[in-house]
Amino acid sequence: MTPVLAMPVLAIPDRFFLDVVLFTISLFSTMIDPIVKQGVVTPLADPRDKALARTVRPRRIDEYVGQSAVRAQMEVFIEAAKRRGEALDHVLIFGPPGLGKTTLAHVVSNELGANFRQTSGPVLERPGDLAALLTNLEPRDVLFIDEMHRLNPVVEEILYPAMEDFQLDIMIGEGPAARSIKLDLPPFTLVGATTRAGLLTSPLRDRFGIVQRLEFYHVHELTTIIERSAGILDIHVARDGARELARRSRGTPRIANRLLRRVRDYAEIKAEGRISEEVAKEALTLLDVDVAGFDVMDQKLLLAILQKFDGGPVGVDSLAAAIGEERGTIEDVVEPYLIQQGFLQRTPRGRMATRNTWLHFGFAPPEGKTNETPHQMDLLP
Incomplete structure (x- = not known):
């Protein structure tokens, strides 16, 4: 009779093994995301960034942290438009990704008490796509177009009279029987956003009455943003922990909020959910983010x-x-x-x-x- 060999039972340090497994699982969704190709400190957005932004995004201009010159100017322009009962002049917002262009557009809409309609340049493939949006606007609505530099030139031509004269020129019919008709549009505010203002054509750029450039954020501003987001998300973060995250966030709120989520995962496994400076440093080292914020x-x-x-x-x-x-x-x-x-x-x-x-x-x-x-x-x- 062949003897049955018993497999030896391996002694595994339970706590250490559990910590490693749980932390790996908590980061797995981030690891398989396409954004990892660029690293955890890329300013490009992923779907979870957009979902988080909807949760922590400031609603009013007095909640908007940083960009003090932009904020001060927009307060004046918005209040003046409200007192006159007019649509705010068209606004172009440009700057590197992740600095809050979409957030500022939402704030403008909220301050005006107007409806917010959102689309992006690549989505508007045909003139009819833009015409459908414009004809459904109500007076003083805010139409936000992201990635303005990627607008189809044919669509852009339709936008010129809409911005300047609040009119929509459309062609009816084809060939010799084709004729142009003009439709009046309600006064509206177009807010355009782009990371590459230099690619905008001069006729389009010149039709924006307000042009705002967003700059990278200071460390103390990012610290405030992180503490505000932590309060909304019920994350326990010490002041020095928030500052350490801010220092490595590359001057970008989107990255700051993403690092807060990732370090929260680490803190829940390793530090009872509390983010101190030391915990932040350990987690960021694990994520390959160095002291300068380089990945x-x-x-x-x-x-x-x-x-x-x-x-x-x-x-x-x-x-x-x-x-x-x-x-x-x-x-x-x-x-x-x-x-x-x-x-x-x-x-x-x-x-x-x-x-x-x-x-x-x-x-x-x-x-x-x-x-x-x-x-x-x-x-x-």
Whole structure:
């Protein structure tokens, strides 16, 4: 008779194993999301970011944190329009992704007490798509069009008389029998948002009476945003923990709120749900977000310039090929923060690393290869 071999029972440290498994599960949904291709600190939005934004988004202008100059101007413009009983002039909001362009559009609508209609440039494929939106507007409604730089040129032509004269020019029929008719539209406010204002045509850009540029946020402003979001979401975060998250959020509220969610997962498993400075540091290290807010993609780009191109200059196409990334992603997503923080320079000959870049990665800056660029993070209180 063949003896039956008993399998040995492995002794596993229960608490450690459980911690690892639970934390892995809590992060799994983030790990499989396409946004991971860009990293947890990408300013691009994913569906969960949009759902969170609807929960924590400020409703009124006095709840809107940061962008003090923009806020002060919009308060005046909105109040003046309300007193005159008129539609607010058309507003163009531009700046890097994640800074609150959509949020500001919602705030404008709420302050005006108007209906809010939302769409985006790529969705408006045909003139009829835009005509359907415009003809259903009520007086003083706010129409928000995101990604204005991606509008179909044919659709854009329809928008000109609508913005300027509140009229819609449409063609009836085809061929020799075709005729143009004009439909009157109620006065409305178009709020356009774009990350690439330079791609807007001059005729379109000139039809916006109010143009606002959103800047990266200061650390103390992001700290306030994180504490406000934590209060709404019932997350226990200490002041120093919120500040640590703010320091690594790349000046971007969308990233700050995303890091808050991810660090909350860590804190629930490792720190009884409380986010202190130390807990925030541990979680962010696990997420590969360094002290400057750089993720793997940022480090990959900067190290490529240092190690493969001797600090630059290097053309963006060569750089994209070297790190296996698309040119558009580098220009729109990765570079703005690096340039603003003084880690990257755009020159006529290409991209160059700054002195800060060499020092950040522990290298001695070579003579004559860099300019003395102050670390911008030191300038943000």
